[in-house]
Amino acid sequence: MTQSVVVQVGQCGNQIGCCFWDLALREHAAVNQKGIYDEAISSFFRNVDTRVAGDGGSISKGKICSLKARAVLIDMEEGVVNEILQGPLRDVFDSKQLITDISGSGNNWAVGHKVFGSLYQEQILEKLRKSAEHCDCLQCFFIIHSMGGGTGSGLGTFLLKVLEDEFPEVYRFVTSIYPSGEDDVITSPYNSILAMKELNEHADCVLPIDNQSLFDIISKIDLVVNSGKLGTAVKPKSLVTSSAGAFKQRQEKPFDAMNNIVANLLLNLTSSARFEGSLNMDLNEISMNLVPFPQLHYLVSSLTPLYTLADVNIPSRRLDQMFSDAFSKDHQLIQADPKHSLYLACALMVRGNVQISDLRRNIERLKPSLQFVSWNQEGWKTSLCSVPPVGHSHSLLALANNTCVKPTFMELRERFMRLYKKKAHLHHYLQIEGMEESCFSEAASSLSALIQEYSQLDATKSMPMGDLPRLRVAV
Helix, strand or coil: CCEEEEEEEHHHHHHHHHHHHHHHHHHHHHHCCCCECCHHHHCCEEEEECCCCCCCEECCCCECCCEEECEEEEECCCHHHHHHHHCCCHHHCCHHHEEECCCCCCCCHHHHHHHHHHHHHHHHHHHHHHHHHCCCCEEEEEEEEECCCCHHHHHHHHHHHHHHHHCCCCEEEEEEEECCCCCCCCCHHHHHHHHHHHHHHHCCEEEEEEHHHHHHHHHHHHHHHHCCCCCCEECCCCCCECCCCCECCCCCCCHHHHHHHHHHHHHHHCHHHHCCCCECCCHHHHHHHHCCCCCCCECEEEEECCHHHHCEECCCCCHHHHHHHHCCHHHECCCCCHHHCEEEEEEEEEEECCCHHHHHHHHHHHHHHCEECHHHCCCEEEEEECCCCCCCCEEEEEEEEEHHHHHHHHHHHHHHHHHHHCCCCHHHHHCCCCCCHHHHHHHHHHHHHHHHHHHHHHHCCCCCCCCCCCCCCCC
């Protein structure tokens, strides 16, 4: 069994990470009721004997003693990390896994990347090496960060280069939260574009998720719950209710429920690495099968059923409906419509009591309505994990390498250019040592080149397929 290390950077990254560890523990507790430290748990947790001085003695088998997350927590403000250390998950982390500062990055990519990057590089490397040493077979680093702020975008992408240099053979999966157009950080377009250049160059796979899509999903859950339809109810003490049982005001703080959706995405993404199944998918197979060209490593994700993510009691979707949902624009975690764009490849990660025949039947049913590139008409990768999410019979995560990500990047470039044409707020970045105006123009060029690659693929969409040349065997 392989192991993975989660690196959560900045406020957003740490809040989502905290939610992921909470859900992962609940999931393993439901499956592993005897409390035995097995391969499934070892993929993301160490078993530590706290009676041993120092780093604690690792226990490879037997009863669970004390679980420690395979994680590194980084933030240049102390608030969120301190909250985690005072909360119910405090025993899952220890101080050896944390890197914090007091001042914060002030919503400035340059401060996170250039200042804190060089200041904390050795400390970050030390924590990463220590985490790697505790793994028998380290396969993947999961980086969770946001694109709009300073620490998540700046230090989060600095970290990618460090990982590439230090662990070139270990896959780098990045979950990036993109800001919405109504973001309260004025400089978020600068931060996002500067971060995008680093993602283009140093990530193996990026799962872009935008805040607006998450907010829309949560709003839909509210609508369904408040409609009072038969069988619709909110579970007590769920993420959609406060401790008093009244509905949270979404306008005020929807972030808990939004973070919960991203945490569930990660839970489903890693399910094959954590549990047995009749058709397991290794994490490195995702990159191998879904990324045909190095730059085009952005995967659009969709989850179904969505309503389970907020602990809402809504009758389960039928299996075939679940597959249809995964390809509808309402279930995408970025604002995109993959059905009307071009697929390079698609992965379906199914959990629960689902047969391979169910998978094949639904792929055949959906194929006529989906457009795949001419050279990869059978570009499907599938996995079946026998363990469903807690409290549900089945779930589906679809990962699509699809040209529908292009509008998100075009809108981001447009917002960047509005500021950059006026050179607004530029001085805050240029006063940081190592930052020059060329950093901005190079980042914009990098994004334009990426958009152009997607446009070239889109241009082939309307072309007739024709007969593909076949290999001729000389007699």
